[in-house]
Amino acid sequence: MSDAAEIQDAGFDDWIDAATAGEAYALECPNGHGSLPPRRVCPDCGSTELEEVPLPDTGEIETFTVTHVPTPAFADDAPYATAIADFGPVRITGQVVGIDLERVETGLEVELEITVSETTGDRVIGFSPV
Amino acid sequence: MSDVRVAGVGLTPFGNTPERTSRDLFAEASITAFEDSGVSRTDVDALLYGNFMGELAEHQGHQGPLMAEAAGVQAPATRYESACASSGAAVRDAVMRIRNGEDDVILVGGAERMTNLGTAGATEALAIAADDLWEVRAGMTFPGAYALMAQAYFAEYGGEHEDLAHIAVKNHENAMTNDKAQYQSAIEVSDVLEAPQVSTPLGLYDSCPISDGAAAIVLTSEAYADEHDLEAPVAITGTGQGGDRMALHDREYLARSPAAREAGAEAYADAGIDAADVDLAEVHDCFTIAEVLAIESLDLFPVGEGISAARDGRTTADGETPINLSGGLKAKGHPVGATGASQIAEVATLLAGDHPNSSFVEDATAGLAHNAGGTVASATVHVLEVVDR
Ligand SMILES: [Zn+2]
Numbered sequence: 164m165s166d167a168a169e170i171q172d173a174g175f176d177d178w179i180d181a182a183t184a185g186e187a188y189a190l191e192c193p194n195g196h197g198s199l200p201p202r203r204v205c206p207d208c209g210s211t212e213l214e215e216v217p218l219p220d221t222g223e224i225e226t227f228t229v230t231h232v233p234t235p236a237f238a239d240d241a242p243y244a245t246a247i248a249d250f251g252p253v254r255i256t257g258q259v260v261g262i263d264l265e266r267v268e269t270g271l272e273v274e275l276e277i278t279v280s281e282t283t284g285d286r287v288i289g290f291s292p293v
Numbered sequence: 294m295s296d297v298r299v300a301g302v303g304l305t306p307f308g309n310t311p312e313r314t315s316r317d318l319f320a321e322a323s324i325t326a327f328e329d330s331g332v333s334r335t336d337v338d339a340l341l342y343g344n345f346m347g348e349l350a351e352h353q354g355h356q357g358p359l360m361a362e363a364a365g366v367q368a369p370a371t372r373y374e375s376a377c378a379s380s381g382a383a384v385r386d387a388v389m390r391i392r393n394g395e396d397d398v399i400l401v402g403g404a405e406r407m408t409n410l411g412t413a414g415a416t417e418a419l420a421i422a423a424d425d426l427w428e429v430r431a432g433m434t435f436p437g438a439y440a441l442m443a444q445a446y447f448a449e450y451g452g453e454h455e456d457l458a459h460i461a462v463k464n465h466e467n468a469m470t471n472d473k474a475q476y477q478s479a480i481e482v483s484d485v486l487e488a489p490q491v492s493t494p495l496g497l498y499d500s501c502p503i504s505d506g507a508a509a510i511v512l513t514s515e516a517y518a519d520e521h522d523l524e525a526p527v528a529i530t531g532t533g534q535g536g537d538r539m540a541l542h543d544r545e546y547l548a549r550s551p552a553a554r555e556a557g558a559e560a561y562a563d564a565g566i567d568a569a570d571v572d573l574a575e576v577h578d579c580f581t582i583a584e585v586l587a588i589e590s591l592d593l594f595p596v597g598e599g600i601s602a603a604r605d606g607r608t609t610a611d612g613e614t615p616i617n618l619s620g621g622l623k624a625k626g627h628p629v630g631a632t633g634a635s636q637i638a639e640v641a642t643l644l645a646g647d648h649p650n651s652s653f654v655e656d657a658t659a660g661l662a663h664n665a666g667g668t669v670a671s672a673t674v675h676v677l678e679v680v681d682r
Contacts, residue, residue: 175426198543199427206538226448226547228440229493230432234417237432245433245492247441247542254542256431269448280432288431 174201179286183277188215189252197252221293222250224271229264239282248273248290257288296528296680297391298518300511301330302638303402307506307626308475311409315344315351315630316363318507319404322631323364326400330511331523337511338396340370341387343380343403344630346418347372350406364509366400376422377579379403380508381633381664381673385532387512388675397517404507405628415503419629422667424540436500436580438541438668440492443582445547447494452600454494457581458485459604461498461623464578467610468620470649475502475626485581499581504626508635527641531564531676533557541668553590553665556674560661561592564676568592571614572657573643575636577665577672578621587663588616591674610653618643618650633664633673640677 178200181187189197190213192205197216204211227246230237237243244259244267259267260278271292278289303325305318319342327334340361347353357370373383380403387401407415419435420428428438446452462482468474480498488496518525535555538544545551561567568591576587585599593614594602602608608616619625619639622632640660642648662675 172426201426206543226441226445228437228444228495229490230434230437230440231489231493232412232416232434232436232491233432234420234429234434235413236417236429238413240432243432245431245437245441247547256428256433256540256542258432269444285430288427 172201179277182275182288187218187275189218190214191216191252199253199255216252219251221272221274222248222255222290224248224267224269224273224290225254226269227259227267236283236285237280240280246290255288257290260289261291295392295515296530297388298513298515298523298525299527299529299641299677300332300513300518300523300525301326301328302641303329303509304473304635304638305507306473307504307628309408310505313406313505315347315356315404315406315507316359318406318505319360319402319509320363322402322404322507322509323400326509326511332398332511332513332521334365335367336398337366337368337400339368339390339399340364340366341373341383341399341401342370343373343383343633345374345376345379345405346407346629349418350410360404364400375671376666377577377629378633378664378666378671378673379630382534382671384510384634384637384675385534385673388529388532391512391514397514399512400509401512402507402509402634403630405630406505407503407628408505412503427540434492436495437492439580439582440495441541442548442586442668443494446582446585446600449548450597450600454486455482456600456604457499458482460578460581460584461485463603463609464617464621464623467618467650468624471620471625474620474624475504476620476624495580495582501579501622501627504628506626506628506631508631508638510634510638526679526681527644527677528680529637529675530678531560531566533559533563533674535559535672537670539667539670549596550586550590550665550669550672552669552672553587553663553674556672557591557663560674560676564678566659566676570659571661572659573615573618573640573654574661574663575617575619575621575639576663578617578623579627581623583665584616584621586669587665591661591663610650615653618648618653636662636664637675637677644677644679
């Protein structure tokens with residue numbers, strides 16, 4: 164289970180590749196509902212016409228926590244901050260990097276930065292302060 | 294519509310018994326439930342059984358028929374998996390099958406074996422109730438998810454860790470008389486505030502323990518109860534289920550639980566009562582903040598007021614609406630697959646006057662059981678009422 168790197172997840176891995184290249188995207192239906200891949204159907208309205216739209220360069224932290232008791236896949240990473248950040252069409256969960264944990268706060272402006280787990284070396288969605 | 298009677302209930306002690314298999318736990322709970330009910334095993338039409346992490350904890354899938362065997366029941370059996378709402382979902386289907394006239398007697402319940410995994414293993418196993426790609430791989434744990442909700446709640450409605458601490462204190466206090474509870478010990482607000490942090494703002498004492506345990510309930514149709522002259526004064530009169538997006542970040546609200554609201558509204562309408570009629574409730578307090586979100590979603594307290602309800606004594610045993618008189622998940626324990634059925638067993642026992650804490654709710658006629666899965670992507674709510682005393 165912690166061997167996430169062993170498992171190829173088409174759609175998700177592609178998104179991580181894109182985000183690493185600075186080309187993160189959301190999926191959008193004709194009714195303007197945003198969602199994250201992998202997905203064939205808009206979860207809001209059932210439309211099957213999903214289009215990739217670029218994510219804005221920055222997002223804003225809406226809520227966060229500092230985790231001291233991690234799963235084994237992050238044993239050597241703890242303590243670390245997890246946050247939900249608003250990127251316009253979608254919200255994303257990620258780890259806040261490049262900042263002291265005490266300084267993480269709601270409203271903080273961040274950009275995506277794909278990082279790696281110190282424990283497993285697997286790629287992890289990260290947010291770094293702008 | 295014909296009532297669905299709670300004929301008998303059985304719970305194992307909830308706690309730390311890593312050597313016990315789930316089949317052993319469920320066998321014990323079912324023996325108690327059958328003895329309590331006076332119903333013959335040969336009359337059982339089906340077993341509906343909740344379990345979440347059987348594959349991870351004991352390398353055991355397909356637990357339905359295994360548990361029918363363990364309970365000595367010759368009947369078709371199905372496992373329900375809906376994370377922490379597994380046996381709540383099983384009870385809901387049992388109620389609907391009996392109402393439909395499909396079955397007269399159903400054994401419903403659940404079990405979970407968790408402590409043999411250790412803290413890290415259980416944390417990992419629980420995490421699979423979240424979205425693996427978008428949450429678990431970002432390092433989100435289960436306490437972490439509820440911590441995100443707690444921070445969002447504080448930011449939107451106010452409140453602080455000390456308010457949450459009063460919830461933990463209350464639930465420990467309630468568990469003191471519950472000999473099935475994992476913790477039968479009092480704690481103080483300072484204990485909660487000074488406990489090691491798990492995921493800020495939640496600490497060790499804001500979190501339910503990792504538990505082993507099982508719950509079983511014998512449900513019958515009203516006709517069967519009458520015909521066999523059963524002593525079954527409590528009925529499940531309302532059932533509801535709600536759903537939401539899997540990942541927390543995909544929800545419209547980060548500090549509310551619409552799935553629980555939907556489940557509650559459906560259960561109230563089904564029973565023909567409203568929140569003001571509820572005398573007591575068992576709600577899914579896997580973390581202290583979860584109790585706040587639950588009592589607000591169930592309309593027992595207005596949105597924004599749930600946070601102070603325990604501190605103000607409104608949800609304590611002697612308060613206007615006692616919440617988690619059993620000790621809740623927090624102090625009674627949370628063997629995931631058993632939890633929903635155990636809550637219903639507690640409400641039935643409280644209403645029947647057979648619970649050590651029944652003295653706090655002597656005139657109670659209606660109770661609520663709220664069971665949530667994941668970060669409340671699933672929720673079931675049941676209304677129980679005294680129909681024959
Ligand atoms: Zn749409």
